[in-house]
Amino acid sequence: MNIKNFATILLLTVSLISFGQNKAKSLLNEVSQKVKAYKNISIDFKYVLENTAENIKQETKGDVILQGDKYKLNILGVTRIFDGKKLYSISIEDEEVTISSEKDNEEDAITPSKMLYFYQDGYTYKMDIEQNINGRKIQLVKLTPIDSNSEIKQIYLGIDKQTKHIYNLIQVGKNGTKTTLTVNSFETNQPLSKTLFTFDANKYKDFYINKLD
DSSP: OOOOHHHHHHHHHHHHHHHHHHHHHHHHHHHHHHHHHHHHHHEEEOOOOTTTTEEEEEEEEEEEEETTEEEEEEEEEEEEEESSSSSEEEEETTEEEEEESSOOTTTTTGGGGGGGGGGGGEEEEEEEEEEEEEEEEEEEEEEEOTTTTTTTEEEEEEEETTTTOOOEEEEETTTTTTEEEEEEEEEESSSOOOTTTOGGGGGGSSEEEEEEO
């Protein structure tokens, strides 16, 4: 292959990569704009954690209501309420309430309050395969953390091409753990109680209150 042909192929390859990135960015921007236009979002989901090497597989269901930065999440028998400043983790079984700031042990952890638009910063992305799931066209977008020290190896974000809603999120860790969150129902602009994101201490007088900060 002569240098001229090599340069042409190289330029074409770079152009295709750039086109793919722009197309993925455009799709994710559509998703983000649509999500931010809703007053609130209610999601029921399935959560699966797998690590084949460690012979671990855990499946559970949960639900979350989001309004701006605030959220109420129910999963694994624990209710988590974030009022915009403090995170309240309520375990009925343990009769314990843990109060903290919403600071994750891992900075790149995807919390409910940023689940629907976490991808806007810190990732490169490109279009992946398109899947047909129960008659729905789901476009996967592959995200790779820019930070080489991230515990996340890859994230695959499944977007419903018709609704522009997130259908699923697959996170692959460098330690071999894969977590998959699949949205079962997605409702918007529902009437919410004014106290939904407010922690009522009177309901938990007999609980152990653990304040972390």
